């Protein structure tokens with residue numbers, strides 16, 4: 663049982679370290695606008711309990727909260743790499759889409775992404 667306890671303690675320590683790193687990054691992004699690099703990985707954010715990434719479209723200023731566990735990337739992908747792949751569907755025209763930028767990480771969804779993510783269903 664001692665080994666099991668040690669394992670649990672180790673997992674807890676990792677989780678706390680992951681959370682600290684995700685929080686520090688989030689504070690840097692929200693408070694100072696970056697730099698986005700280096701950043702924690704998707705896995706670290708999820709493990710640390712900050713599973714939602716808030717982003718804002720540079721053009722229409724719509725914001726959305728995206729669930730990190732639904733993003734189809736390896737868990738060891740640093741989250742700054744996601745920024746270039748994210749597109750605001752409201753503004754997208756053909757292959758051209760304005761850039762989005764990341765605001766912060768949150769524990770829970772703070773903004774309904776309905777308008778931003780599913781503009782096609784709006785009408």
Ligand SMILES: [Zn+2]
Pocket residue numbers: 719720721722723724750751752753760
């Ligand atoms: Zn937009």
